[in-house]
Structure formats: C-alpha cells, structure tokens
Amino acid sequence: MSRDFATQSLKSSSDVIADNLENFEIVNERRWENNSHPYIFFNPDGHTMTFLGFHISNQGHLLDSDNPSVVIENNIMQPKLFEILTANKVLLQEKYNQLSKIQKVMKIGGVMDMKWIADPDPGYVLTLDNMRKILAILMRFRCNIPVVI
Numbered sequence: 001m002s003r004d005f006a007t008q009s010l011k012s013s014s015d016v017i018a019d020n021l022e023n024f025e026i027v028n029e030r031r032w033e034n035n036s037h038p039y040i041f042f043n044p045d046g047h048t049m050t051f052l053g054f055h056i057s058n059q060g061h062l063l064d065s066d067n068p069s070v071v072i073e074n075n076i077m078q079p080k081l082f083e084i085l086t087a088n089k090v091l092l093q094e095k096y097n098q099l100s101k102i103q104k105v106m107k108i109g110g111v112m113d114m115k116w117i118a119d120p121d122p123g124y125v126l127t128l129d130n131m132r133k134i135l136a137i138l139m140r141f142r143c144n145i146p147v148v149i
Contacts, residue, residue: 037132037136038053038062038065044113045113050111052096055068058079060076062076104131105120105126108131111135111138
C-alpha cells in the first residue's frame with residue numbers, strides 16, 4: 001500500500017505549459033516510507049488537536065519520530081513555545097512504537113470524533129505508518145478527494 005502514496009515530481013522540458021504530458025519527465029520519486037509525515041489534526045470537538053508523528057527537541061528542532069537523532073528541520077518552534085506546550089500536556093516527544101494498541105486507537109478515534117473506543121480487529125497490528133495512512137485517507141474523504149483502495 002505504501003507505493004500508492006508515492007509522490008512524483010514532474011519537470012517540464014520548456015517553460016511553456018504543455019497541452020500534454022509528453023514534454024514532462026519524472027525527476028524524483030519520493031516514496032511514502034522514506035519520508036517523515038508529521039501531522040497536526042484539529043479534532044472535530046473544536047477544542048483539541050492530535051499530534052501524530054511529531055518529535056520536537058527541547059531546542060525546537062523537528063526530529064524524525066522513528067529515529068530522533070535525525071533532524072528533519074531546524075528551529076521550527078521557539079523553545080519557549082515548546083515549554084508552554086509541554087506544560088499544557090501536549091506530547092511533542094511521544095514514542096509511538098511504545099503506545100499500546102488501544103492508545104493508538106484512541107488517537108485515531110479523537111480525529112474521527114468517535115464517542116466510544118474499541119479495538120475493531122484484535123488481529124490487526126496498528127503501526128505509526130498504518131495510522132498515518134488511515135488518517136490520510138480520512139482527510140481525503142473529508143475534502144472530497146477520490147481515494148482508490
């Protein structure tokens with residue numbers, strides 16, 4: 001399924017917009033699994049947000065949530081804002097692989113405005129990558145963007 005989320009960049013052989021794609025070439029293919037995908041979801045309750053895939057250092061750098069030693073972007077947040085958010089119990093350094101399955105389902109449930117939380121399939125392994133893809137599909141549905149599954 002990760003191949004379905006690949007992003008391709010097109011490069012024109014001229015500066016003029018062409019009538020067809022023959023004048024374009026694929027320059028760089030970015031695969032879903034090779035990139036970080038941090039999200040902030042504004043929950044339907046109108047009061048809360050869900051942070052998914054974020055790992056912000058105390059200095060305000062965005063780190064790869066799978067490998068916190070890799071800096072994705074420097075200085076995306078002022079240290080004072082980091083301090084205020086963490087004081088208000090916003091988890092900006094959450095270890096998603098250490099969350100229980102029900103905790104992961106609760107995160108998805110908050111974005112989907114679910115009133116009750118239950119594990120729909122005890123045999124399904126819910127990973128951070130799966131959560132990202134489920135919520136990406138949900139956001140496409142909400143924006144009326146076609147989704148082929």
